[in-house]
Amino acid sequence: MKTINVVSLGCAKNLVDSERLLGSAIRNLGLKPVAAPEEADLILVNTCAFLTSAVGEAVEAVMELGRAKKPGARLAVCGCLPARYTGAEGAEMALGLPEVDLWLPPNEYPNFEKLAGELLQAKAKAGTPSFSAQNLPLGGRVQATPPFRAFLKIAEGCDNRCTYCLIPKLRGPLTSYAPDFLAAEAEQLAAGGVRELTLVAQDLTAYGFDREDKGALVKLLRRLSGTPVDWLRLLYAYPERLTERLVKELASIPKVLPYLDLPFQHVSPAVLKRMGRRQVLPPLELVEKLRRWWPGLALRTTLIVGFPGETEEDFQDLLRFVREAAIEHLGVFKFSPESGAPAAALKNQVPQHVKEKRRRKVMAEQRKISLAGNRRRVGQTVQVLVEGPSEESELVMTGRASFQAPEVDGLIYFDGEQPAPGELVDVQIVKAFDYDLLGRVAE
Numbered sequence: 001m002k003t004i005n006v007v008s009l010g011c012a013k014n015l016v017d018s019e020r021l022l023g024s025a026i027r028n029l030g031l032k033p034v035a036a037p038e039e040a041d042l043i044l045v046n047t048c049a050f051l052t053s054a055v056g057e058a059v060e061a062v063m064e065l066g067r068a069k070k071p072g073a074r075l076a077v078c079g080c081l082p083a084r085y086t087g088a089e090g091a092e093m094a095l096g097l098p099e100v101d102l103w104l105p106p107n108e109y110p111n112f113e114k115l116a117g118e119l120l121q122a123k124a125k126a127g128t129p130s131f132s133a134q135n136l137p138l139g140g141r142v143q144a145t146p147p148f149r150a151f152l153k154i155a156e157g158c159d160n161r162c163t164y165c166l167i168p169k170l171r172g173p174l175t176s177y178a179p180d181f182l183a184a185e186a187e188q189l190a191a192g193g194v195r196e197l198t199l200v201a202q203d204l205t206a207y208g209f210d211r212e213d214k215g216a217l218v219k220l221l222r223r224l225s226g227t228p229v230d231w232l233r234l235l236y237a238y239p240e241r242l243t244e245r246l247v248k249e250l251a252s253i254p255k256v257l258p259y260l261d262l263p264f265q266h267v268s269p270a271v272l273k274r275m276g277r278r279q280v281l282p283p284l285e286l287v288e289k290l291r292r293w294w295p296g297l298a299l300r301t302t303l304i305v306g307f308p309g310e311t312e313e314d315f316q317d318l319l320r321f322v323r324e325a326a327i328e329h330l331g332v333f334k335f336s337p338e339s340g341a342p343a344a345a346l347k348n349q350v351p352q353h354v355k356e357k358r359r360r361k362v363m364a365e366q367r368k369i370s371l372a373g374n375r376r377r378v379g380q381t382v383q384v385l386v387e388g389p390s391e392e393s394e395l396v397m398t399g400r401a402s403f404q405a406p407e408v409d410g411l412i413y414f415d416g417e418q419p420a421p422g423e424l425v426d427v428q429i430v431k432a433f434d435y436d437l438l439g440r441v442a443e
Protein backbone atom coordinates (compact mmCIF):
# COMPACT_ATOMS: atom_id res chain seq x y z
CA MET A 1 0.00 0.00 0.00
CA LYS A 2 1.37 3.41 -0.97
CA THR A 3 1.71 6.05 1.73
CA ILE A 4 1.16 9.79 2.07
CA ASN A 5 2.42 12.46 4.43
CA VAL A 6 0.80 15.90 4.47
CA VAL A 7 2.48 19.04 5.79
CA SER A 8 0.24 22.09 6.20
CA LEU A 9 1.73 25.58 6.47
CA GLY A 10 -0.09 28.87 7.05
CA CYS A 11 -3.63 29.55 8.19
CA ALA A 12 -6.67 27.55 9.28
CA LYS A 13 -8.15 27.83 5.76
CA ASN A 14 -5.10 26.01 4.39
CA LEU A 15 -5.42 23.43 7.15
CA VAL A 16 -8.98 22.63 6.07
CA ASP A 17 -7.82 22.16 2.46
CA SER A 18 -5.04 19.85 3.69
CA GLU A 19 -7.53 17.81 5.71
CA ARG A 20 -9.86 17.52 2.73
CA LEU A 21 -7.04 16.50 0.36
CA LEU A 22 -5.72 13.92 2.80
CA GLY A 23 -9.21 12.50 3.24
CA SER A 24 -9.49 12.20 -0.53
CA ALA A 25 -6.13 10.49 -0.84
CA ILE A 26 -6.99 7.93 1.83
CA ARG A 27 -10.54 7.13 0.76
CA ASN A 28 -10.31 7.40 -3.00
CA LEU A 29 -6.65 6.70 -3.80
CA GLY A 30 -6.19 4.08 -1.10
CA LEU A 31 -3.12 5.80 0.37
CA LYS A 32 -2.11 5.19 3.97
CA PRO A 33 -1.17 8.26 6.04
CA VAL A 34 2.25 8.21 7.72
CA ALA A 35 3.59 10.67 10.26
CA ALA A 36 7.10 11.06 8.83
CA PRO A 37 7.80 12.44 5.35
CA GLU A 38 10.77 10.03 5.11
CA GLU A 39 8.31 7.09 5.03
CA ALA A 40 5.92 8.52 2.44
CA ASP A 41 5.54 7.64 -1.24
CA LEU A 42 3.77 10.96 -1.69
CA ILE A 43 4.61 14.05 0.33
CA LEU A 44 2.07 16.83 -0.04
CA VAL A 45 3.00 20.24 1.32
CA ASN A 46 0.31 22.91 1.44
CA THR A 47 2.03 26.29 1.34
CA CYS A 48 1.27 29.85 2.37
CA ALA A 49 2.71 32.60 0.17
CA PHE A 50 0.55 35.54 1.19
CA LEU A 51 3.58 37.51 2.43
CA THR A 52 7.18 37.49 1.23
CA SER A 53 8.23 36.11 4.63
CA ALA A 54 5.81 33.19 4.15
CA VAL A 55 7.26 32.52 0.68
CA GLY A 56 10.72 32.14 2.26
CA GLU A 57 9.37 29.71 4.86
CA ALA A 58 7.48 27.74 2.21
CA VAL A 59 10.54 27.39 -0.04
CA GLU A 60 12.64 26.28 2.93
CA ALA A 61 10.01 23.69 3.89
CA VAL A 62 9.86 22.40 0.29
CA MET A 63 13.65 22.03 0.19
CA GLU A 64 13.68 20.24 3.53
CA LEU A 65 10.93 17.86 2.40
CA GLY A 66 12.84 17.31 -0.86
CA ARG A 67 15.79 16.11 1.24
CA ALA A 68 13.47 13.83 3.23
CA LYS A 69 12.15 12.05 0.09
CA LYS A 70 12.95 8.36 0.01
CA PRO A 71 14.04 6.92 -3.37
CA GLY A 72 11.12 6.88 -5.78
CA ALA A 73 8.94 9.12 -3.58
CA ARG A 74 7.07 12.09 -5.04
CA LEU A 75 6.75 15.62 -3.70
CA ALA A 76 3.67 17.71 -4.52
CA VAL A 77 3.41 21.39 -3.57
CA CYS A 78 -0.04 22.91 -3.31
CA GLY A 79 -1.58 26.12 -1.91
CA CYS A 80 -0.52 29.71 -2.47
CA LEU A 81 3.08 29.16 -3.65
CA PRO A 82 2.11 27.66 -7.04
CA ALA A 83 -0.76 30.16 -7.26
CA ARG A 84 1.48 33.16 -6.64
CA TYR A 85 4.27 32.12 -9.00
CA THR A 86 2.84 31.39 -12.43
CA GLY A 87 4.09 31.89 -16.00
CA ALA A 88 7.77 32.81 -16.24
CA GLU A 89 8.02 33.27 -12.45
CA GLY A 90 6.52 29.83 -11.93
CA ALA A 91 8.93 28.27 -14.41
CA GLU A 92 11.83 29.91 -12.59
CA MET A 93 10.54 28.63 -9.24
CA ALA A 94 10.17 25.11 -10.69
CA LEU A 95 13.71 25.27 -12.06
CA GLY A 96 15.04 26.28 -8.65
CA LEU A 97 13.12 23.48 -6.90
CA PRO A 98 13.68 20.40 -9.08
CA GLU A 99 12.74 18.13 -6.16
CA VAL A 100 9.07 19.10 -6.72
CA ASP A 101 7.20 16.58 -8.90
CA LEU A 102 3.81 18.29 -8.98
CA TRP A 103 2.73 21.92 -8.57
CA LEU A 104 -0.90 22.03 -7.55
CA PRO A 105 -2.50 25.49 -7.21
CA PRO A 106 -5.93 25.61 -5.53
CA ASN A 107 -7.78 25.77 -8.86
CA GLU A 108 -6.47 22.23 -9.52
CA TYR A 109 -7.75 20.71 -6.26
CA PRO A 110 -10.80 19.20 -7.99
CA ASN A 111 -8.31 17.19 -10.06
CA PHE A 112 -6.13 16.24 -7.11
CA GLU A 113 -7.01 12.55 -7.10
CA LYS A 114 -6.38 12.19 -10.82
CA LEU A 115 -3.08 14.10 -10.76
CA ALA A 116 -1.80 12.44 -7.59
CA GLY A 117 -2.81 9.00 -8.91
CA GLU A 118 -0.98 9.62 -12.17
CA LEU A 119 2.01 11.02 -10.34
CA LEU A 120 2.33 7.88 -8.25
CA GLN A 121 2.23 5.83 -11.44
CA ALA A 122 4.66 8.30 -13.11
CA LYS A 123 2.26 9.19 -15.92
CA ALA A 124 2.00 12.60 -17.60
CA LYS A 125 0.18 15.47 -15.90
CA ALA A 126 -3.35 16.37 -16.94
CA GLY A 127 -4.60 19.81 -17.95
CA THR A 128 -6.02 22.45 -15.66
CA PRO A 129 -9.69 22.02 -14.82
CA SER A 130 -11.97 24.87 -13.88
CA PHE A 131 -12.80 25.30 -10.21
CA SER A 132 -16.25 25.10 -8.78
CA ALA A 133 -17.58 24.47 -5.32
CA GLN A 134 -19.47 21.43 -6.52
CA ASN A 135 -16.52 19.47 -7.84
CA LEU A 136 -14.24 19.69 -4.84
CA PRO A 137 -12.82 16.30 -4.02
CA LEU A 138 -15.10 15.11 -1.24
CA GLY A 139 -13.55 11.97 0.07
CA GLY A 140 -14.09 13.00 3.68
CA ARG A 141 -11.61 14.90 5.79
CA VAL A 142 -8.81 13.68 7.98
CA GLN A 143 -8.51 16.09 10.86
CA ALA A 144 -5.17 17.54 11.84
CA THR A 145 -6.71 19.41 14.77
CA PRO A 146 -7.63 17.64 18.05
CA PRO A 147 -10.74 15.46 17.57
CA PHE A 148 -13.03 17.81 19.50
CA ARG A 149 -12.50 20.92 17.36
CA ALA A 150 -12.21 21.68 13.65
CA PHE A 151 -12.29 24.52 11.17
CA LEU A 152 -14.92 24.64 8.45
CA LYS A 153 -13.85 26.58 5.38
CA ILE A 154 -17.06 27.82 3.79
CA ALA A 155 -15.70 29.64 0.73
CA GLU A 156 -12.62 30.01 -1.41
CA GLY A 157 -11.25 33.24 -2.90
CA CYS A 158 -12.35 36.84 -2.41
CA ASP A 159 -14.13 39.55 -4.39
CA ASN A 160 -12.77 42.41 -2.27
CA ARG A 161 -9.81 44.35 -3.57
CA CYS A 162 -7.72 45.42 -0.59
CA THR A 163 -4.69 47.01 -2.20
CA TYR A 164 -2.16 45.27 0.05
CA CYS A 165 -3.52 41.78 -0.51
CA LEU A 166 -2.65 39.08 -3.03
CA ILE A 167 -5.40 36.67 -2.03
CA PRO A 168 -7.80 37.49 -4.90
CA LYS A 169 -4.91 36.89 -7.32
CA LEU A 170 -3.78 33.70 -5.60
CA ARG A 171 -7.17 32.21 -4.77
CA GLY A 172 -9.44 33.70 -7.41
CA PRO A 173 -12.91 35.18 -7.02
CA LEU A 174 -15.28 34.32 -4.19
CA THR A 175 -16.63 30.79 -4.56
CA SER A 176 -19.03 29.79 -1.80
CA TYR A 177 -19.14 26.09 -1.09
CA ALA A 178 -22.58 24.56 -1.39
CA PRO A 179 -24.56 24.38 1.89
CA ASP A 180 -25.16 20.62 1.32
CA PHE A 181 -21.42 20.02 1.04
CA LEU A 182 -20.74 22.01 4.22
CA ALA A 183 -23.58 20.44 6.19
CA ALA A 184 -22.37 16.96 5.17
CA GLU A 185 -18.84 17.83 6.24
CA ALA A 186 -20.06 19.26 9.55
CA GLU A 187 -22.09 16.08 10.20
CA GLN A 188 -19.04 13.97 9.41
CA LEU A 189 -16.85 16.03 11.75
CA ALA A 190 -19.46 15.94 14.50
CA ALA A 191 -19.75 12.14 14.13
CA GLY A 192 -15.99 12.01 14.71
CA GLY A 193 -16.35 13.91 17.99
CA VAL A 194 -16.05 17.57 16.98
CA ARG A 195 -17.80 19.85 19.48
CA GLU A 196 -16.51 23.22 18.29
CA LEU A 197 -16.66 24.20 14.63
CA THR A 198 -14.90 27.41 13.65
CA LEU A 199 -16.10 28.84 10.35
CA VAL A 200 -13.41 30.42 8.19
CA ALA A 201 -13.20 32.07 4.76
CA GLN A 202 -11.44 35.15 3.46
CA ASP A 203 -14.65 37.05 4.24
CA LEU A 204 -17.47 35.17 6.00
CA THR A 205 -19.96 37.99 5.47
CA ALA A 206 -19.68 37.53 1.68
CA TYR A 207 -20.81 33.90 1.86
CA GLY A 208 -23.46 33.28 -0.79
CA PHE A 209 -23.02 36.64 -2.52
CA ASP A 210 -21.61 34.85 -5.59
CA ARG A 211 -24.91 32.93 -5.72
CA GLU A 212 -26.89 36.11 -5.20
CA ASP A 213 -28.08 34.79 -1.87
CA LYS A 214 -27.41 37.50 0.67
CA GLY A 215 -29.01 35.57 3.52
CA ALA A 216 -26.86 32.49 2.90
CA LEU A 217 -24.62 32.84 5.98
CA VAL A 218 -27.56 32.95 8.38
CA LYS A 219 -29.26 30.03 6.61
CA LEU A 220 -26.04 28.01 6.72
CA LEU A 221 -25.54 28.71 10.42
CA ARG A 222 -29.12 27.71 11.21
CA ARG A 223 -28.49 24.45 9.38
CA LEU A 224 -25.15 23.85 11.12
CA SER A 225 -26.84 24.61 14.42
CA GLY A 226 -28.97 21.52 13.79
CA THR A 227 -25.89 19.26 13.70
CA PRO A 228 -24.60 17.66 16.92
CA VAL A 229 -21.73 20.20 17.39
CA ASP A 230 -21.98 22.34 20.54
CA TRP A 231 -20.21 25.52 19.50
CA LEU A 232 -20.13 27.47 16.23
CA ARG A 233 -17.54 30.23 16.03
CA LEU A 234 -17.09 32.90 13.35
CA LEU A 235 -13.74 34.24 12.17
CA TYR A 236 -13.00 36.89 9.51
CA ALA A 237 -16.09 39.05 9.06
CA TYR A 238 -15.60 42.11 6.85
CA PRO A 239 -16.80 45.06 8.96
CA GLU A 240 -18.81 46.74 6.19
CA ARG A 241 -21.51 44.08 6.03
CA LEU A 242 -22.11 43.75 9.77
CA THR A 243 -25.50 45.41 9.87
CA GLU A 244 -27.82 45.49 12.88
CA ARG A 245 -30.08 42.96 11.20
CA LEU A 246 -27.30 40.49 10.41
CA VAL A 247 -25.69 40.79 13.85
CA LYS A 248 -28.99 40.29 15.68
CA GLU A 249 -29.77 37.30 13.47
CA LEU A 250 -26.35 35.78 14.22
CA ALA A 251 -26.88 36.39 17.94
CA SER A 252 -30.22 34.58 17.83
CA ILE A 253 -28.92 31.32 16.32
CA PRO A 254 -28.44 28.61 18.93
CA LYS A 255 -24.84 27.41 19.33
CA VAL A 256 -23.31 30.49 17.63
CA LEU A 257 -20.85 31.83 20.19
CA PRO A 258 -20.86 35.55 21.05
CA TYR A 259 -17.52 36.00 19.31
CA LEU A 260 -16.57 37.80 16.11
CA ASP A 261 -13.27 38.35 14.39
CA LEU A 262 -13.53 41.45 12.25
CA PRO A 263 -10.33 42.77 10.73
CA PHE A 264 -10.47 46.58 10.84
CA GLN A 265 -6.88 46.97 9.51
CA HIS A 266 -7.00 50.72 10.22
CA VAL A 267 -9.32 53.51 11.29
CA SER A 268 -8.08 56.59 9.42
CA PRO A 269 -10.49 57.22 6.51
CA ALA A 270 -7.57 58.29 4.30
CA VAL A 271 -5.58 55.13 5.03
CA LEU A 272 -8.64 52.90 4.64
CA LYS A 273 -9.33 54.51 1.28
CA ARG A 274 -5.80 53.80 0.08
CA MET A 275 -6.17 50.27 1.40
CA GLY A 276 -9.28 49.87 -0.74
CA ARG A 277 -11.31 49.01 2.37
CA ARG A 278 -14.96 49.97 2.50
CA GLN A 279 -16.72 51.04 5.64
CA VAL A 280 -20.22 52.20 6.49
CA LEU A 281 -19.74 53.18 10.13
CA PRO A 282 -16.57 54.57 11.69
CA PRO A 283 -14.84 51.63 13.44
CA LEU A 284 -15.36 52.89 17.00
CA GLU A 285 -19.06 53.45 16.40
CA LEU A 286 -19.36 49.98 14.87
CA VAL A 287 -17.66 48.39 17.92
CA GLU A 288 -20.05 50.19 20.28
CA LYS A 289 -23.06 49.15 18.22
CA LEU A 290 -21.90 45.54 17.91
CA ARG A 291 -21.68 45.30 21.68
CA ARG A 292 -25.17 46.73 22.01
CA TRP A 293 -26.67 44.52 19.32
CA TRP A 294 -25.02 41.36 20.68
CA PRO A 295 -24.70 41.45 24.48
CA GLY A 296 -21.66 39.60 25.81
CA LEU A 297 -19.92 39.73 22.44
CA ALA A 298 -16.12 39.23 22.47
CA LEU A 299 -14.22 40.76 19.58
CA ARG A 300 -10.94 40.08 17.81
CA THR A 301 -9.40 42.30 15.18
CA THR A 302 -6.22 42.76 13.18
CA LEU A 303 -4.54 46.04 12.32
CA ILE A 304 -1.84 47.04 9.86
CA VAL A 305 0.66 49.72 10.80
CA GLY A 306 3.02 51.54 8.45
CA PHE A 307 0.75 51.43 5.41
CA PRO A 308 2.14 53.79 2.70
CA GLY A 309 1.36 57.39 3.59
CA GLU A 310 0.35 56.60 7.20
CA THR A 311 1.19 59.82 9.02
CA GLU A 312 1.93 60.21 12.72
CA GLU A 313 -1.57 61.68 13.04
CA ASP A 314 -3.12 58.63 11.35
CA PHE A 315 -1.19 56.43 13.72
CA GLN A 316 -2.30 58.42 16.77
CA ASP A 317 -5.92 57.98 15.59
CA LEU A 318 -5.31 54.26 15.42
CA LEU A 319 -3.78 54.19 18.90
CA ARG A 320 -6.73 56.17 20.29
CA PHE A 321 -9.10 53.65 18.70
CA VAL A 322 -7.20 50.77 20.30
CA ARG A 323 -7.56 52.44 23.74
CA GLU A 324 -11.19 53.44 23.38
CA ALA A 325 -12.54 50.33 21.65
CA ALA A 326 -10.74 48.03 24.13
CA ILE A 327 -11.15 45.05 21.82
CA GLU A 328 -10.57 41.79 23.66
CA HIS A 329 -8.09 40.26 21.19
CA LEU A 330 -5.98 42.18 18.72
CA GLY A 331 -3.15 41.33 16.35
CA VAL A 332 -1.02 43.94 14.60
CA PHE A 333 1.06 43.50 11.47
CA LYS A 334 3.61 45.74 9.81
CA PHE A 335 2.67 46.56 6.23
CA SER A 336 4.59 44.33 3.84
CA PRO A 337 4.86 45.51 0.21
CA GLU A 338 4.09 42.37 -1.77
CA SER A 339 5.13 42.41 -5.39
CA GLY A 340 1.97 42.32 -7.50
CA ALA A 341 -0.17 44.06 -4.86
CA PRO A 342 -1.10 47.67 -5.80
CA ALA A 343 -0.02 49.05 -2.40
CA ALA A 344 3.58 47.97 -3.04
CA ALA A 345 3.78 50.70 -5.70
CA LEU A 346 2.26 53.47 -3.56
CA LYS A 347 4.33 56.52 -2.74
CA ASN A 348 5.40 57.43 0.79
CA GLN A 349 6.39 53.98 2.01
CA VAL A 350 6.97 54.08 5.77
CA PRO A 351 10.49 53.15 6.95
CA GLN A 352 10.85 49.76 8.59
CA HIS A 353 11.98 51.14 11.97
CA VAL A 354 8.90 53.40 12.15
CA LYS A 355 6.63 50.45 11.38
CA GLU A 356 8.28 48.40 14.10
CA LYS A 357 7.99 51.24 16.63
CA ARG A 358 4.30 51.66 15.84
CA ARG A 359 3.65 47.92 16.05
CA ARG A 360 5.28 47.80 19.51
CA LYS A 361 3.27 50.78 20.72
CA VAL A 362 -0.02 49.15 19.69
CA MET A 363 0.95 45.85 21.32
CA ALA A 364 1.98 47.58 24.56
CA GLU A 365 -1.42 49.28 24.66
CA GLN A 366 -3.21 46.03 23.85
CA ARG A 367 -1.40 44.16 26.63
CA LYS A 368 -2.89 46.57 29.18
CA ILE A 369 -6.36 46.27 27.63
CA SER A 370 -6.20 42.49 27.60
CA LEU A 371 -5.07 42.36 31.24
CA ALA A 372 -7.82 44.78 32.34
CA GLY A 373 -10.42 42.72 30.46
CA ASN A 374 -9.11 39.51 32.02
CA ARG A 375 -9.25 41.08 35.51
CA ARG A 376 -12.92 41.85 35.00
CA ARG A 377 -13.50 38.14 34.47
CA VAL A 378 -12.06 37.14 37.87
CA GLY A 379 -14.84 35.64 39.99
CA GLN A 380 -16.96 34.66 36.96
CA THR A 381 -17.79 31.04 36.20
CA VAL A 382 -17.50 30.23 32.52
CA GLN A 383 -18.09 27.17 30.40
CA VAL A 384 -14.78 25.83 29.10
CA LEU A 385 -13.98 23.37 26.33
CA VAL A 386 -11.08 21.32 27.67
CA GLU A 387 -8.02 21.33 25.40
CA GLY A 388 -5.85 18.96 27.50
CA PRO A 389 -2.89 19.08 29.88
CA SER A 390 -0.78 22.22 29.70
CA GLU A 391 2.68 22.15 28.15
CA GLU A 392 4.16 23.06 31.52
CA SER A 393 2.57 20.36 33.70
CA GLU A 394 0.41 17.27 33.28
CA LEU A 395 -1.42 18.31 36.45
CA VAL A 396 -2.58 21.64 35.04
CA MET A 397 -5.26 21.50 32.37
CA THR A 398 -6.02 24.08 29.69
CA GLY A 399 -9.22 25.02 27.95
CA ARG A 400 -11.00 27.85 26.21
CA ALA A 401 -14.21 29.73 26.87
CA SER A 402 -16.56 31.23 24.27
CA PHE A 403 -14.43 34.39 24.21
CA GLN A 404 -11.23 32.55 23.21
CA ALA A 405 -10.76 31.27 19.66
CA PRO A 406 -8.51 28.26 19.10
CA GLU A 407 -4.86 28.85 18.24
CA VAL A 408 -5.01 32.66 18.30
CA ASP A 409 -6.37 33.83 21.67
CA GLY A 410 -5.30 33.04 25.24
CA LEU A 411 -6.13 29.97 27.33
CA ILE A 412 -7.67 29.22 30.70
CA TYR A 413 -5.37 27.15 32.93
CA PHE A 414 -7.05 25.21 35.71
CA ASP A 415 -6.34 22.46 38.19
CA GLY A 416 -8.42 20.33 40.49
CA GLU A 417 -10.40 17.84 38.46
CA GLN A 418 -8.84 16.35 35.32
CA PRO A 419 -11.63 16.30 32.74
CA ALA A 420 -10.90 14.68 29.39
CA PRO A 421 -9.97 16.79 26.35
CA GLY A 422 -13.15 17.80 24.54
CA GLU A 423 -15.32 17.86 27.68
CA LEU A 424 -17.28 21.01 28.51
CA VAL A 425 -16.83 22.01 32.17
CA ASP A 426 -17.62 25.04 34.30
CA VAL A 427 -14.52 26.84 35.53
CA GLN A 428 -14.35 29.65 38.04
CA ILE A 429 -11.79 32.30 37.12
CA VAL A 430 -9.47 33.11 40.01
CA LYS A 431 -6.60 35.07 38.50
CA ALA A 432 -5.83 37.15 35.42
CA PHE A 433 -2.63 37.33 33.38
CA ASP A 434 -1.89 39.50 30.34
CA TYR A 435 -3.45 37.10 27.85
CA ASP A 436 -4.37 33.98 29.85
CA LEU A 437 -6.55 33.20 32.86
CA LEU A 438 -6.25 30.89 35.84
CA GLY A 439 -9.26 29.06 37.24
CA ARG A 440 -10.55 26.02 39.03
CA VAL A 441 -13.29 23.59 38.11
CA ALA A 442 -16.47 24.94 39.69
CA GLU A 443 -18.22 22.92 42.42
Ligand code: SF4
Nearest residue numbers: 158160162165167202
Ligand atom coordinates in the same frame (compact mmCIF):
# COMPACT_ATOMS: atom_id res chain seq x y z
S1 SF4 B 1 -10.96 40.93 2.30
FE1 SF4 B 1 -9.20 42.10 1.55
S2 SF4 B 1 -7.51 41.36 2.87
FE2 SF4 B 1 -9.14 39.86 3.03
S3 SF4 B 1 -8.67 38.32 1.45
FE3 SF4 B 1 -10.10 39.77 0.53
S4 SF4 B 1 -8.79 41.25 -0.51
FE4 SF4 B 1 -7.50 40.14 0.95
